[in-house]
Structure formats: C-alpha cells, structure tokens
Amino acid sequence: MDLYEYQAKELFARHGVPVPPGRVASTPEEARQAARALKAPAVIKAQVKTGGRGKAGGIRPAPGPSSAEAEARRVLGMDIKGHTARTVLVEKATVPFEEYYAAYLVDRAAGTFLAMVSTEGGMDIEEVAATRPQSLARMPVDPAAGVDAETARRLTDQAGLPEDAREQVAAVLTGLWRVMVEEDALLVEVNPLARTSDGRVIALDGKVTLDDNAAFRHDHAAFADPPPDRGAAGLEARARARGLNYVKLDGSVGVIGNGAGLVMSTLDVVAEVGGGRPANFLDIGGGASAQVMAAALEIVLSDPDVRSVLVNVFGGITACDAVAEGIVTALGTLGEVGHPIVVRLDGNNAEAGRAVLDAARHPMVRMVPTMDDAARAAADLAAR
Structure with a gap:
C-alpha cells in the first residue's frame, strides 16, 4: 500500500524523523x-x-x-x-539551504535491503543514477544487523555529505530505518531531505510503501483509501475486499478461473475466437470454496459491460463440485440473472461438479467440455 505524503510523515514523526x-x-x-x-x-x-x-x-x-x-x-x-x-x-514553508536524498528499499534481486543517499536531492533520482552514478551512494543492508549510528555515518561519508551535516543526517537515517523495519515497509524515501539555513535537517517530502502481506501485524487501516463505490475502481475495490484477484478490462466476456496461468490462457483464447473480448481477469485461486466462487460471480455479473460469463476451472486443490456449489449459491442470491454463464469443469471432482449444475437446471447456465469450445460459446453469446 502506497501512502500519501502526509501519512508518510506521520510515520516519520512517530520514529523521530523531523518533519515540518x-x-x-x-x-x-x-x-x-x-x-x-x-x-x-x-x-x-x-x-x-x-x-x-x-x-x-x-x-x-x-x-x-x-x-x-x-x-x-x-x-x-x-x-x-x-x-x-x-x-x-x-x-x-521551509526554504532549503541544501537538498539531499535518502531511501531504503527491498532489493529483491539481491535478497536484501538497499540504502541510497545522495547530495543531489530534489531531482529525479533515476536521472541522477543514470547520468551521475558517482553522486549516489548505495549500500546493501544486512537485515540482521540493520542500520545503527555507525552504519548511518558510513552512509553519509560514502555519499560525501558536508561534514557539519553528517551527524544530523545519520540520525535521520536511523529513524528512517526504524520506519522501514518496524512498519514493515518495502520503500521509505525522502526527496528532498533538506538542510535549512539555520542548520536543521528536515524531511520536506516523504514516500512510503507498506507491505500488505504484513498488514496483520499493524494497525494501518486508517491509511487505506475508502473504496470507490462505482466504475472499474469500485469493482476492483470490492473484489480486493473479498480477497479476489480482479482486474477490469474493456471487453464483454466475464472470465473466472482458478490460477493466474489458466486465467491468462483463457483471456487469450477468448480474444482469439472473436465475437467478444475479455471484460476482466478474475483468479479465484487454489482451494477456492463455494463462498469464494459465489463472490467472484457476483462481482463479474455486477459489471454493466459483461454480456456473458465464462467460468473455466481445472480442479486440483480447487474441487470442481465446490465451484459448482458456489455458482448455484450465487444464482440463488442474485435473483434474476440476465446473462448466460458458460462453465467448463475439468479435473478434481469434475463429474460431481457437473452433476450439481445438472441438478440445478438453471436456464442461464450451460456446460461445455473444452476450454476452446467454452470460450467460443461465451464469445458468441456476448455478441448477440
């Protein structure tokens, strides 16, 4: 989760980093x-x-x-x-005498943290790194050791900061490291970190990205944007609140599958057969329950652009009978459904899943045995 500047500065102040x-x-x-x-x-x-x-x-x-x-x-x-x-x-308002740059980030390629400090703050750091790489000090940070006062001073020395600013900047760097670790952040950046005419060092801007996977350890709910209530952003927010991986697209065939690879393949097949384009990407994930399937179908059918729905499930951890139960549950709670739903079930408990849908006898549901035929059927129905 990316934070607004004022939210980042709230965290900075909490960990001893001076802010205006x-x-x-x-x-x-x-x-x-x-x-x-x-x-x-x-x-x-x-x-x-x-x-x-x-x-x-x-x-x-x-x-x-x-x-x-x-x-x-x-x-x-x-x-x-x-x-x-x-x-x-x-x-x-704060008038800077000098502007520096300071950041910590997760270096995924190296499997560690990376600290960056520069005397050229206030500029796009990508430009500094590309045109004057010698002006950007980089230092890997051992996660076990972290950034103490001595490490912070080494960073300021390596960056070539003015001697009389190094102690204050080092104190800021240790504070920013506390933000990084104690708040479970993926990125903590200050640009510019300003030195004022009276010698103070203060964070004039702030950028923080928090790790959503660590949200259970924190009370960061106040930082989250209120979910939009309509449009593509509203659908994505509703899906995210239910733990679904959903992305709105510009077509008319709603697509639901289990596993990102299968859903991506389904999108490609729908696009290739003609007659309609995918309206969304929705991955219910492995081991999805009937409740998850019902939530997925409700989200897709609430999109006004959708004219047909393709449910493509290959049962592994996800059992096809649970998917079928979810479809039946959703159809029972949604009331009248005005769009056809094409279902392809294969793999774990596929026969049981087909039996559940056969018994329901819903007029808007049709089963198709192969992915290609199911995509073709859904595209044809969307074009009518």
Whole structure:
C-alpha cells in the first residue's frame, strides 16, 4: 500500500524523523484554517500517490490564510498523472539551504535491503543514477544487523555529505530505518531531505510503501483509501475486499478461473475466437470454496459491460463440485440473472461438479467440455 505524503510523515514523526508542521485539508476553507493555525507562510501540496506534483502545479506557496484558501481551491480536484487531488497538505514553508536524498528499499534481486543517499536531492533520482552514478551512494543492508549510528555515518561519508551535516543526517537515517523495519515497509524515501539555513535537517517530502502481506501485524487501516463505490475502481475495490484477484478490462466476456496461468490462457483464447473480448481477469485461486466462487460471480455479473460469463476451472486443490456449489449459491442470491454463464469443469471432482449444475437446471447456465469450445460459446453469446 502506497501512502500519501502526509501519512508518510506521520510515520516519520512517530520514529523521530523531523518533519515540518502541517495539517491536511479537503476544502479551501479548511486550508485557510490550517494556514491560520500555522501562523507562518505555508505551502499547499496536492496529496496524490504519484510524483511530478511540482511540475504539474500541485505544489504552491501561500504567504497567508487567504492565499492558502485560494491556492487550495486551484489544487483540489487537480488531475496529476491520472490521480485526482482530493486533499492538500497545508505545511509550514521551509526554504532549503541544501537538498539531499535518502531511501531504503527491498532489493529483491539481491535478497536484501538497499540504502541510497545522495547530495543531489530534489531531482529525479533515476536521472541522477543514470547520468551521475558517482553522486549516489548505495549500500546493501544486512537485515540482521540493520542500520545503527555507525552504519548511518558510513552512509553519509560514502555519499560525501558536508561534514557539519553528517551527524544530523545519520540520525535521520536511523529513524528512517526504524520506519522501514518496524512498519514493515518495502520503500521509505525522502526527496528532498533538506538542510535549512539555520542548520536543521528536515524531511520536506516523504514516500512510503507498506507491505500488505504484513498488514496483520499493524494497525494501518486508517491509511487505506475508502473504496470507490462505482466504475472499474469500485469493482476492483470490492473484489480486493473479498480477497479476489480482479482486474477490469474493456471487453464483454466475464472470465473466472482458478490460477493466474489458466486465467491468462483463457483471456487469450477468448480474444482469439472473436465475437467478444475479455471484460476482466478474475483468479479465484487454489482451494477456492463455494463462498469464494459465489463472490467472484457476483462481482463479474455486477459489471454493466459483461454480456456473458465464462467460468473455466481445472480442479486440483480447487474441487470442481465446490465451484459448482458456489455458482448455484450465487444464482440463488442474485435473483434474476440476465446473462448466460458458460462453465467448463475439468479435473478434481469434475463429474460431481457437473452433476450439481445438472441438478440445478438453471436456464442461464450451460456446460461445455473444452476450454476452446467454452470460450467460443461465451464469445458468441456476448455478441448477440
């Protein structure tokens, strides 16, 4: 889960990393109030989970409360690389004397953590790494040893930071490491890490990606975006809340399968037979229960673009009779179903699954023995 800047800074402050004072606002009037409470010049910062806010006009100075209200009105609702700014961070303006870069990330290729520090903050780090790699210090971090004060000082030395800034930056680096480990993050980044004219070192920006697989160890629910209630994003959010791997596509044939490889193959076959394109990718996973199958069918049938559904299951861990029970359960709770459902069952308990569907005798369900024929049937039905 990616965090907004203000959320990342909440974690920074919790672990001793200095950040400017600020408040979040969702209306221009709230921005005015926040700026008044700061009693200092402010900056209005669009809260979106993408970079390039400054270039897009999403970061604007506000000398006082009235200008904060005016600038927030300009920024709220702004589209930045496909992300809509629904809130702004009203933050005390800080003029940097120098700008640094600091980050920790999971280096999957090396199977460890990687620390990166540079004196060239405020720029795209990819550009620095490509054009001036000598300006970016990289150091693998032993997960067992972590980053203590001595390791942090070595990082600042390797990056060539000014001597009189190294102790403060080292303290920030140890704080950021606590964020990385104690919050189970995959990425912790500050760009820029600013040194002010009075010698303070402070995180002017923050980017954090949390590991969803470790969510059970934390109380991070407040960081999650409220699920959209409509459109493709709404369907994906509803599916995610039920533990389903769903991606909305632009066709008319809903596709449900067990296993990412099988679902991908099914998408290809549907596209090849003509008559309709896949409307979604939905993997119910291995060992799916009847309840999971019912939830999957409900999600797919709620897509207004879907005109037919193809359920393609090869039973292994997933038993075909459980899939069939899920289909019957879903059809019983959804009420009138206006779209045909083509089912191909093979493998574990396939005969029992077919018997369940035969006994249900639902007029909208038809069974087809092979994947190619099932895809062709679903595409033909979608085209009618």
